Amino acid sequence: MFEEVQALGLAAVATPFETRFYGFDVTPLPAEAYWAIRGTRPQVVTRPKTTEEVSRLLAWATKSGVPVTPRGGGTSGYFQSVPRKRGVVIETLELNQVGEVDKTNHTVRVGAGAIWSKIEFELNKYGYCLKTYPTSYRSSTVAGWMQTEGYGIGSIAYGHIKSLIHEVEAVLPSGEVVTVKKGKSAKASNGSVIEFDDFFHSEGMLSFITSVVLEVRPQPEMTKTHLLLFKDHAHFAAHTETISTLKGIYFIEFVNGAYMDLLVQSGFHAPEHTTENISVVIRLEGTKQDVGVGSEHIKALLATDKEITELPEEDAEHEYGERLDYFRVKAAFSSVTPADISVPTSNLKEFLDNTLKLRFKLALKGEILTPTLTGIMFFMVLGNELSFVRFMSTAPYQMEIILRALKYGGAPNGGVGLLNTPYVYSLRTKEVRDAFVEKKESLDEAWVLNPGKWTDPPFFLRPSIYFTAMKCLEPVCWLTGGIRRRW
C-alpha cells in the first residue's frame, strides 16, 4: 500500500512509529480501549498538497477498496479523524492556502487544512478578522470544524459556520472534483447528487473537502468585555435572554465556582469571588454605537438586579483572553474527562438543577452559542488516564450527564464520530440516518471514506451494548470511588 501511495506521487510514511500518532486525537484512551475499538493505527499516512493529488488518491482508494480517513488538526475528541479500518490517513494540513480577502463580498478562499489561528493572522494583515471560530482555534482546521461541530466563539452573533460558507470545493470518493455554491448541489458523473448541506456534519464520510470560500468581517471598530458575577446558575439562567440579545453581543461564557476551583489548583489565576459564584464573560464587538448601547444595557441590568456584581475590566479581559483554554484545568491532574453537551437555553435552569444534583462536585464551563442554544462542558477529574479501570469509572457519569441533557431537549456535542455513537439515535433521527446511508451508498459505493464510524461502529459502541455495559459498570464506579470529590 505504501508503494502504491508513493507511486501516485505523494509523500507518505508507513512505519509503525510514524503511523501510531495518527491513531489518537485529543481524547486519551488507555491501551485496552484501543483494543476494543481496533484498527485505529493507519497503514499509511500521506499529506497531499493539491486538490489534484487528493483526487488521484481517492480514485485509487475507491478502485482498490482501501479505507481512507481525512484528518485535520486531530482535535475533535470523538475520533472522527482516527481510522477504524486502518488504510490511509490523509492529513489536510498542506491544503492550507489563505487567499486574498475579497473586500467587495467580505470573503476569502481558504484551504480545507488551513488552521483557524493562521487564517486570523493573515486576515489581520488586511484589517479583517474571523466571524466565528472554534475553541480549538489554535490548532483545528476549517474543514474539520465544518464537518463536526460548527458552533463556537462568535456564533451568537453570526450563527453556525454553515451560514458563513459561500462555496465548497471537494473531491468525491470517485476522484471527481466538484464545486458547490451555497444552497446549490452538484451532480456526479454516476448520477449521484451532493447538496451544499451534505458538507456539514458529514464527518468526512461523503466527500473530501479541499477548499471553501469563507465569509469574514472588517475588524470591529470597538470591543468591550464585561465580567459579571451571578449568585448561582438559576440567577444567571433568569437573565440569559436579556444578555443574549444585547446590542453588539459577540460571546457569552459562564463558569461555575467548581471550575474556577480546579483552575486555581492547576496554578492559574481566578479573579476574586469567582470560585463561589457563577461568573459570566460578556464580550461586545462592533461599532462604537452598538458596543456603547450594549454596555449601557449591562449597566441598566446591574442597576435593576443588585445581586449581580461586575468585576473590573482587567479581570474581564483576562478571562476573555483565556476563552480557548478550557483544559488548563488538567495541569494539576492526571486526566480530565469531559462531558460535552448542548441544551436549549430555555431549559438551562431545569437541566442544571437536575444535573448538579449528581453526587459529586461538578465543574462546568458553558457558552451561550445562539440565543436558543447553550453548550456546556463538564469536567471530571481522573486518577490516571492510562488506567483502564480509572478511565472506565467516569464513563457512567459521562453517560448520566448526556442522558440528562437529552431529557431536557439537548444532545452530546462535537458530532457523532466514533465515541458518540451510542447516542446516534438521539443525534440523528431514523429518517436522517437512512437518508445519510443512502447518500453514502450513492457517492461512495465501496465505502472507503472514513468507514467504521457511526454507520458501522465497533461492537462495544453499539448503543444497546454500550448502555448495558455502562449499567453493569455503575457498581464498579461506586466501589472504586470513581471521580467522587477527588480534589
Added chain:
Amino acid sequence: MAKKYPLLREQIRKCIQCGSCRVNCPTGNEVGWLSCTPRAKVLHARDIIYSRPWSRPKITEEFAQRVFECTLCGRCGEECITDIKFPDVWIELREMMMDAGIKFDTIDLVTKTIVEKKNVADQPNEERTVWLKRAKMDYNPEELEKADVVYYVGCMSSYYPQSQSMARALAAILESAGIKFAIMGGDEYCCGFPLLSVGKIKEAKELMMHNIERVKSIGAKVMVATCPGCMRTWRDEYKHYTHQELPFKVLHATEFVRDLVRDGKIKLDPPKEEMTVTYHDGCDLGRNAKVYDAPRELLKMMPGITFIEHPESAETAVCCGAGGDMLMTNPEMAESIGQKRAASLAQVAPVAVTSCPSCKKQLKDTAKHAGVDLKTEDLLELVQKQLPKPPKAEKEEKAE
C-alpha cells in the same frame, strides 16, 4: 528509570494533546509528520514512562532522531495552554535518550571536544583571547585579578571571526562608559549548554562548577554575557544543576548597555547613514530568557535608527534554525528554517538586528544562500558604531 527525570515525568502528564504546540513548531513544520511535533513526542514519552508493561513502547533510534530534531526554541512552551515547561522538558527527554544508549556521531564528537578542550571550537582554550588583539584597549582585562564586572565571552565570540566583533564591541562600549571589566581568558570554560542540550548533564555540571568558582574568585558583582545561550544557562540552569546561589548578577550585554545609555553613561552620535531596522528575537534571549524589552529600548534610544516591529516577534518570534544543536545534528533542516526566517525579516526591513552570535551568523548565511536581500547586524556593534569618537581618532578620520 522514570524517577530519574522528575521534570519530564511531572510535566508530560499535563499534556491534553490539543496540538497548539504543533502549529508554529519550526521543525514540526519542516518535517510535516506528526512524529516530529511536540504533541507526538510528549505522547510517546508519556507512554514510555507511564504505560503498562504490555503496551509500553521502546526507546528507538527513530524516536531519538525526532527528539533531536528540535531547535529548543521554546515556541511550544509559549503555545501550551497547560504551561508545560518546554524546552526544559526536551532537555530531560534528550538525557533519557542518551541514558538509553542512543548514539549520534555528532553528539559524541561535540561531547568529546568540549570535555577535552573546554570549548566547542576544538581549539586550545588559551586562545580564547584572540579577539582581544584587535580590541584597542588601554589594559588587558585578562590580567585584572579583581573587578566588579566580568565579561563571559562564550565560545562563539572567543573563536569565530564573525562573532569576535561582538566581543570587541562590548569592550569598546564598556571602555567608553569608563567601566573596567575582567575576562577569564583560558580559564573560561564552555558554559555547558551544548552538553545540556544533548542530554549530557554530568559533563555539563563539571564545567558549571569550574566557571562559578572562577567568577567568584574575581569577586564580580555582575557577570555580563554577549551570547544569550550562555547568559540563560548561567542565569537559569546553573542554580538548577549545581544547587548554588550565584553571588553575582547575570545579565545579557544588551540589558547592561541599555542601562548605561538610559543612565547617560554613554552618549550616542547619529550614524553616518540613517537606517530602518527590524529586530529578530533570538529564542534563547527572547522566549527562553524573557529578555524582550532591553534590545528594543536600546534600539529606540539610538539616534538615526527607525525601528519596525516584525509581526512575528517577541513571544511569537520564529526561530532562525541554529538552536538546539541543529546545525550539528541536522544542518539541512537548520538551513531551510533559517532561509524562511531571513525571507520573512526582509519583508519588513532591509536590516535585521539581533543580539545573538548564532542568529546573526545563521541569518547572514541563510539569507545569502537564499538570495534574500537582508543585512544582518549585531545590536552591540551598531551601538559601537555610534559611540562618540575620541578627539584623536576624530582628527585622524577628518584628515583621511
